[in-house]
Amino acid sequence: MGGQQGHRCSSGLLLLFFFLILLQAQAGRSASSINGEGLALLELKARVEADPHGAVQDWDPMDSSPCRWSGVQCLDGKVEILNLTGQELAGTLAPEIGSLQRLRSLQDDIWLLLLLSSLLPKNNFHGRIPREFVGLSALEVLDLSSNNLDVTIPEELRAMPLLKQL
Structure with a gap:
């Protein structure tokens, strides 16, 4: 059971990591300003x-x-x-x-x-x-x-x- 819980925790961290990257990419796009x-x-x-x-x-x-x-x-x-x-x-x-x-x-x-x-x-x-x-x-x-x-x-x-x- 401990192995499944550790797997879920690392999957959750990985998902959170990808979410933060997407959020940062979107923030960068929003910050761009047209010439x-x-x-x-x-x-x-x-x-x-x-x-x-x-x-x-x-x-x-x-x-x-x-x-x-x-x-x-x-x-x-x-x-x-x-x-x-x-x-x-x-x-x-x-x-x-x-x-x-x-x-x-x-x-x-x-x-x-x-x-x-x-x-x-x-x-x-x-x-x-x-x-x-x-x-x-x-x-x-x-x-x-x-x-x-x-x-x-x-x-x-x-x-x-x-x-x-x-």
């Missing part, structure tokens, strides 16, 4: 009213970086491409996207990256084009076609240094 680029993208997600294809479903605020999220590609840990073209997203554009200073492309044709940059075409965004998009200083082409946006283009966007086509 500023991730926060900007989460603002876009928060403004999405419809996502019929689950394009932003895996955008998790508990991740420390958005670089593994669907539609997001990074170089050296910085968001450079946001590919949400044709996802039928509906909502309004988040001004915070303008803080993605290294963003070069928001399109689906990566091979055009050096020639052309565009922004969220073929969706159902509505409302105004945020003036804050002037922060996207690496964009060459700003394409908001096939959306339901206000046609008024903020003057600040026309003065973007690399913007060749609006």
